[in-house]
Amino acid sequence: xxxxxxxxxxxxxxxxxxxxxxxxxxxxxxxxxxxxxxxxxxxxxxxxxxxxxxxxxxxxxxxxxxxxxxxxxxxxxxxxxxxxxxxxxxxxxxxxxxxx
Amino acid sequence: xxxxxxxxxxxxxxxxxxxxxxxxxxxxxxxxxxxxxxxxxxxxxxxxxxxxxxxxxxxxxxxxxxxxxxxxxxxxxxxxxxxxxxxxxxxxxxxxxxxxxxxxxxxxxxxxxxxxxxxxxxxxxxxxxxxxxxxxxxxxxxxxxxxxxxxxxxxxxxxxxxxxxxxxxxxxxxxxxxxxxxxxxxxxxxxxxxxxxxxxxxxxxxxxxxxxxxxxxxxxxxxxxxxxxxxxxxxxxxxxxxxxxxxxxxxxxxxxxxxxxxxxxxxxxxxxxxxxxxxxxxxxxxxxxxxxxxxxxxxxxxxxxxxxxxxxxxxxxxxxxxxxxxxxxxxxxxxxxxxxxxxxxxxxxxxxxxxxxxxxxxxxxxxxxxxxxxxxxxxxxxxxxxxxxxxxxxxxxxxxxxxxxxxxxxxxxxxxxxxxxxxxxxxxxxxxxxxxxxxxxxxxxxxxxxxxxxxxxxxxxxxxxxxxxxxxxxxxxxxxxxxxxxxxxxxxxxxxxxxxxxxxxxxxxxxxxxxxxxxxxxxxxxxxxxxxxxxxxxxxxxxxxxxxxxxxxxxxxxxxxxxxxxxxx
Ligand SMILES: Cc1ncc(C[n+]2csc(CCOP(=O)(O)OP(=O)(O)O)c2C)c(N)n1
Ligand SMILES: [Mg+2]
Numbered sequence: 001x002x003x004x005x006x007x008x009x010x011x012x013x014x015x016x017x018x019x020x021x022x023x024x025x026x027x028x029x030x031x032x033x034x035x036x037x038x039x040x041x042x043x044x045x046x047x048x049x050x051x052x053x054x055x056x057x058x059x060x061x062x063x064x065x066x067x068x069x070x071x072x073x074x075x076x077x078x079x080x081x082x083x084x085x086x087x088x089x090x091x092x093x094x095x096x097x098x099x100x
Numbered sequence: 101x102x103x104x105x106x107x108x109x110x111x112x113x114x115x116x117x118x119x120x121x122x123x124x125x126x127x128x129x130x131x132x133x134x135x136x137x138x139x140x141x142x143x144x145x146x147x148x149x150x151x152x153x154x155x156x157x158x159x160x161x162x163x164x165x166x167x168x169x170x171x172x173x174x175x176x177x178x179x180x181x182x183x184x185x186x187x188x189x190x191x192x193x194x195x196x197x198x199x200x201x202x203x204x205x206x207x208x209x210x211x212x213x214x215x216x217x218x219x220x221x222x223x224x225x226x227x228x229x230x231x232x233x234x235x236x237x238x239x240x241x242x243x244x245x246x247x248x249x250x251x252x253x254x255x256x257x258x259x260x261x262x263x264x265x266x267x268x269x270x271x272x273x274x275x276x277x278x279x280x281x282x283x284x285x286x287x288x289x290x291x292x293x294x295x296x297x298x299x300x301x302x303x304x305x306x307x308x309x310x311x312x313x314x315x316x317x318x319x320x321x322x323x324x325x326x327x328x329x330x331x332x333x334x335x336x337x338x339x340x341x342x343x344x345x346x347x348x349x350x351x352x353x354x355x356x357x358x359x360x361x362x363x364x365x366x367x368x369x370x371x372x373x374x375x376x377x378x379x380x381x382x383x384x385x386x387x388x389x390x391x392x393x394x395x396x397x398x399x400x401x402x403x404x405x406x407x408x409x410x411x412x413x414x415x416x417x418x419x420x421x422x423x424x425x426x427x428x429x430x431x432x433x434x435x436x437x438x439x440x441x442x443x444x445x446x447x448x449x450x451x452x453x454x455x456x457x458x459x460x461x462x463x464x465x466x467x468x469x470x471x472x473x474x475x476x477x478x479x480x481x482x483x484x485x486x487x488x489x490x491x492x493x494x495x496x497x498x499x500x501x502x503x504x505x506x507x508x509x510x511x512x513x514x515x516x517x518x519x520x521x522x523x524x525x526x527x528x529x530x531x532x533x534x535x536x537x538x539x540x541x542x543x544x545x546x547x548x549x550x551x552x553x554x555x556x557x558x559x560x561x562x563x564x565x566x567x568x569x570x571x572x573x574x575x576x577x578x579x580x581x582x583x584x585x586x587x588x589x590x591x592x593x594x595x596x597x598x599x600x601x602x603x604x605x606x607x608x609x610x611x612x613x614x615x616x617x618x619x620x621x622x623x624x625x626x627x628x629x630x631x632x633x634x635x636x637x638x639x640x641x642x643x644x645x646x647x648x649x650x651x652x653x654x655x656x657x658x659x660x661x662x663x664x665x666x667x668x669x
Contacts, residue, residue, distance in 0.1 A: 031231070031234060035235055069398065071418070081413070082239075
């Protein structure tokens, strides 16, 4: 464990942020969206999903990345690539994550 | 790509089972062949298959079905279709689905599933294949109502082939397959088409940047073939005379001997190609994605270059390397539109092309460790494609032989080179060749495989025999998992660990047991006659070639190092 932490590549870059993802439906799409965020190298800090009046769903997630060459714009585009994801965008100001 | 489909009208039809409706819907999509393997949960579909008019190819392992469908798709550009039962049948498809995901291949995989009311109860042969494949599909479905089938299938084939292609999974519970319906549901509207940023403004900026360049270079990838942009790329290279390097999957977009082509870049790239990238001042990336096998250590890749990145998938732009100009949308259209005018790059061209000639492969110099009478695989492969008909298709497996194919075979169309790039799937070669040969019965299809890889889908020799598919197999047998052996030699101080296949079967005898003709070549002097025999043969045939284990793939960029640090033999 200590050797892992000493390795620079395992240092978190501290990119954190809040994403708002609009889903056309939740069955399947919610799992796909959350799975994509995790697989692309981010950890969750908070997850919220609510249905809107138009029937779509607003998913708000607070995330922190796991290091490496990642950026939230790319993540948003990777989410928008999913079918039934209507849009994905960063919201609010960028905060620096506390280091573990 | 395909036009945006309209939702299916709600209407009635004669009473049909879900299974029959599935096959009818596949026919509407133009599906003429399915690669599959039956079992309990998919039996209603196999029942309906009889007399359906759709050809079914029975593989001998579901992985073979999936990869054969990939071979079919990559040779034709059409969507490949594979079919399996639930549980182990479905999990056996997973490697093929992952392969299609990483190489952006249009594939529809249909799996049987236990009846809906048993789903989630750990029923016999139940696995959550929807969940298992979530990270490796472009999209997936569980069919809940037979009346959804026509719309769902239409959408699935649209999604598999639209934009950047990829695999779509359809999980089909047995009760839905058996249910009788007279209805078809109106399918929900298709997702919006995403806006393109390949606007006139970005194209103009790219042209400006190219005009200002002293050392412009194209770095092209598999997207050229998939985006049907070969013709447009060639015309653009003709207009600008800019030199070109290619990824593994971009090979053939320019003919191997094209005057502007410097070869493959990356870990086993040619020196002229890697040096050009290191020196370029503007890199025009078209249908490629900065894969680590191509870039080496990313922050040393093309260190002096401004980047113009053109890709159909906007999520690739800025993913690994920030682009100065990003152009998404149709590569075909954007390559056709890009017109920087006449460039003054003669010195750069001379330098690049001079290097290409300087480092040209010498097939005649005796190679270290090769006994003088032995077979030199690079020369064999060089000769093979030059003897084969011009439109021959080469599929290959994974290992040293795969890199030799990339380095030494001649390609003049990227669809002629079917290789597992992103996933590097050992066992890919024979089923992919089988699928390609079925799709293109009038063409010569050759599979180049290794003694490790061939054993991973050896059972597909039975499929070749069953359908008399005249695939030509060249087995380069070095008695080892050669690529791993090479790494252990070079990076692990010759600490050889589980790489020697001293106990291989007699491959020619094995092939004959499957009723496939076979012969063995052990001497360099026998190679030409062997190639002629292979190419002249009418049915499936295997040429078993013994080669020296000590022969390695060069150049080699050590992992984690810059492409400038190529090691040589
Ligand atoms: C399914 C799978 N398992 C393991 C690997 C790792 N691997 C890459 S190349 C290779 C050796 C391949 O041996 P062979 O087919 O004989 O080819 P050679 O390198 O000897 O030409 C192995 C084990 C892989 N790519 N795919
Ligand atoms: Mg081998």
